[in-house]
Amino acid sequence: MNQVLQSAAEHVRLGWVLGVMTVFFFAWFVGWTVWTFLPRNRARYEEAARMPLTDGGDS
Numbered sequence: 001m002n003q004v005l006q007s008a009a010e011h012v013r014l015g016w017v018l019g020v021m022t023v024f025f026f027a028w029f030v031g032w033t034v035w036t037f038l039p040r041n042r043a044r045y046e047e048a049a050r051m052p053l054t055d056g057g058d059s
Contacts, residue, residue: 035041 036045
């Protein structure tokens with residue numbers, strides 16, 4: 001068999017792995033984005049947004 005055709009056949013056989021990884025990482029990204037904007041996380045992010053403006057002391 002031609003080396004080019006054999007290499008192409010191997011890539012096609014492993015193509016489903018790349019498809020599964022793409023779907024997994026896309027779902028993970030969407031889930032992380034939704035989790036970030038949930039109302040219960042608002043206080044945590046507002047506190048983090050003010051962090052650069054504080055001097056580090058609690059007083």
